[in-house]
Amino acid sequence: MNAEKLALSLSSILLLLFFALILYGAYVRGIDLPTCITNVKPFDKDTVIKISENRYEIRYIARQFSFFPMEVKIPKNSIVDIYLTSPDVTHGMQIENTNVNLMAIPGAITYYRVKFDKPGEYRVVCHEYCGLGHQNMMSKIIVY
Numbered sequence: 001m002n003a004e005k006l007a008l009s010l011s012s013i014l015l016l017l018f019f020a021l022i023l024y025g026a027y028v029r030g031i032d033l034p035t036c037i038t039n040v041k042p043f044d045k046d047t048v049i050k051i052s053e054n055r056y057e058i059r060y061i062a063r064q065f066s067f068f069p070m071e072v073k074i075p076k077n078s079i080v081d082i083y084l085t086s087p088d089v090t091h092g093m094q095i096e097n098t099n100v101n102l103m104a105i106p107g108a109i110t111y112y113r114v115k116f117d118k119p120g121e122y123r124v125v126c127h128e129y130c131g132l133g134h135q136n137m138m139s140k141i142i143v144y
């Protein structure tokens with residue numbers, strides 16, 4: 001086998017491996033892409049809604065330079081629907097030790113569902129530079 005055929009075979013195997021990892025992430029690990037909702041008017045009030053035992057909905061507002069609500073307490077093993085919007089500029093939202101990584105876009109709502117298995121304090125941080133107070137922009141979720 002010459003070098004060209006070998007390179008072609010190896011790159012094909014690598015592509016199949018990447019594709020298999022994407023399928024593994026999506027179907028075995030349950031990792032999904034966030035949803036961006038653009039056809040409804042964004043909410044202008046932050047809220048925490050208890051839907052039932054261990055089912056919550058949090059409507060987050062990211063505003064220079066904080067997330068609202070600033071602190072949320074939920075019981076462990078809760079499934080939480082997170083909705084996020086911004087009235088001013090684009091922000092980013094990452095919840096540490098989870099898969100939550102959203103953009104807060106003015107005029108739109110982004111959505112992701114997360115389950116909190118372990119108790120602890122989860123910091124919510126902004127990961128998109130949004131102005132002079134960006135580095136102080138955080139809030140927290142306490143799972144008990």
Ligand SMILES: [Cu+2]
Nearest residue numbers: 126128130134
């Ligand atoms: Cu920021």
